[in-house]
Every structure is written in C-alpha cells, then in structure tokens.
Amino acid sequence: MEDLKGILSTAYFAPIQYYCKLIQFPETLIEQWEHYPKQSYRNRCNIYGANGVIALSVPVVKATNKKVLLRDVKISYDTNWQKLHWKGIEAAYKSSPFYEFYIDDLAQFFHQKWNSLLEFNLAIQDEICSLIELDSNYKLTNDFIEINIQNSNDFRYSIHPKTSKTEEDTFFIPREYTQVFSEKLGFEGNLSILDLIFNLGPDSSSYLQSCISKL
Template identity: 65%
Template sequence: MENTQALLATSYFAPIQYYCKLIQYNKVLIEQWENYSKQSYRNRCNIYGANGVLPLSVPVEKATHKKILTKDVRISYDTNWQKLHLKGIEAGYKSSPFYEYYIDDLERFFTQKHEFLLDFNLEIQEEICSLLEIECNTVLTDDFIEAEADHIINYRDSIHPKASKNKTDLMFEAKPYTQVFGDKHGFQANLSILDVLFNLGPDGLSYLESCLTDA
C-alpha cells in the first residue's frame, strides 16, 4: 500500500471498515467534489442500542438544485437531532467500559452547531483519530477523481449502510469483540467507530489492525 492511495467519502462517525482504511494506507483522499449521495454514511452512522442496530442520521438542508456537491451540503437544525443522537449514544453505551472516559471529548459535537456537513465530519474524524492515537494522513481532493484513477482505490460508495451496495472487501474482516448488548442480540459487525471506542478504549487501534487482511 506504499504507493497506493485510498479514496473515501466523508462520513459521520464512520464505520470500523472506514477507519481501517485510515490506518492501512499512507495517504487517504477525502472526496469533496462529488455530487452528494443520500442514504449513505456521509450523514449517518449505526450504533448498538438496546433493541439492536440503531441508525443515527444528520438531517441536511434541501438543495435548491437536484445535485449538490458534498462540500456545499449544509446541516439542518430544524429538529433537535443533536439531543436525540446524544441520548441514543448514552442509552447504548453508558454501561460500556470506556463511555465515561471518552464522552466528555465528544459531547461538543452535540452542542455546537456546524454549518457544513463536511467540516463537521472532518472535525469528528480528527477527534476520533486523536483519541485512538491513529496517525491519519488524510487530504481533501482538489477536484473530482474518476473511479479508475491510477494508484487510487475507490471506496467512496463501496462502504455503504445498505447491504446491496456494500461491496465485498477482501482486505477487511470484522473480528468479534465484546459489545454491551451482545448477549441479547449477538455480535453486530462494522458499526460506527463509537462502538469500538466505548467498548475497547485504548485497545481500539490494535483491534482495527487485527481486522486488516493480506488479500
């Protein structure tokens, strides 16, 4: 992977597979010039709640045109989604081993208001990388990158919450670990990085490394 770069979409509390790419590649490109795609990890994440997988979505303002660039997508605050997300995270992870250790570092994302989704996601990613001690070499794209670009592996739409769109990744294998509601619903793979953070804490980076394969 020394000369190969990964191309990712922006993501809200991205899934474990996404963070594996951040440690797998020496350089990761975050696409900002694409046409924004709805119902993706760009504005949503999956956490583990008492009733199973719980999706959390950041509402965005409706575009005046059919297509809008990801970098121009604005967050909507017509509803108090921040309070709902924080309550969902608290309900899901308050009894996890590292919830109290990390929640103070993340609470600002549910109290402060950011205008653009991309800026919001990047700030979250920076904080998560800091907490897990991930050396993340990410840069925003200068222009739209074609899918077949040389030395670039495109993950923009292959890491997706919909099973029908989530393509097989031979370089990633979700290894089981202890989850709060695992005894009730079983192991849930590739949830938001929050699941790793609160359940594994400082061992989170080692877990991510264990999910990488040599394929």
C-alpha cells in the same frame, strides 16, 4: 503512486471498516467534489442499542437543485437532532467500559453547531483519531476523481449502510469483540467507530490493525 492512496467519502462517526482504510494506506484522499448522495454514511452512522442496530442521521438543508456538491452541503437544525443522537448514544453505551472515559471529549459534536457537513465530519474524524492515538494521513481531493472500477482502493461508494450497495472487501476482516448487548442479541460487526471506542477504549487502534488483511 495512486496505488498507495485510498479514496474515501466523508462520513459521520464512520464505520470501523472506514477507519481501517485510514491506516491501511500511506495516504488517503477524502472526496469533497462529488455530488452529494442520499442515504449513505456521509450523514449517517449505526450504533447498537438494546433492541438492535440503530441508525442515526444528520439532517441536511435541502438543495435548490437536484445536484449539490458534498463540500456545499449544510447541516439543518430545524429539529433538535443533536439531542436525539446524544440521548441515543447515552442509552446504547452508558454501561460500556469506556463511555465515561470518552463522552466528555465528544460532547462538543452534540452541543455546538457546525454549518458544513464536511467540516463537521472532519472535526469528528480528527477527534476520534486523537482519542485512540490513531495515525492517519488524509487530504481532501482538489477535483472530483473519476470512478474507475479497476481501482480497488476506491471506497467512496462501496462502504455503504445498505447491504445491496456494499462490495466485498478482501482486505477487511471484522473480528468479534465484546459489545454491550452482544450476549443478548449477538455480535454486530462494522458498526460506527463509537461502538468500538466505547467498548474497547485504548485497544481500539490495535483492533483496527488486526482487521486489516495482509493478503
């Protein structure tokens, strides 16, 4: 029953489209055996600040060879990126309706250290799902799943921060909601799940359901 399974990469405070996939399928597989690709949501998220969209990236330890498995990628703490991300999120969302409601639960991800990027991302994902009471049933892949362009449920490489690498998703319809800076700068769709929960709070789960097309 592979047609009932979605396939995703791991992601750092994943975009809204990603969380829609977690609930769209009865079961989701998260790829851990791929070769780690750079400049993707695996170590990056987009938030919405006073001057527009801001990309936050988690630095990783450089591999000794060109190809390293995602499951073996280590987080680098050579710079204090956690403090920078924390301050950036605070500046972007401190005035949002639900910032104070959730921020204490998320503080651990900016004050504690994780060795593995995969474990870090999964801990974030589990916490987000718990906070907004989102049911998600996922498993890590046992082996690398070969790319099949005919598999419309494979989103490992199509949910991407670069527009040139994204693919049309007819089952995802982003809907407008009130954002901190949307009155000034306009609405920005499919940002990090952080943007959604800080602005919509407990209504985040129902919003995600509303973005899933029934076509």
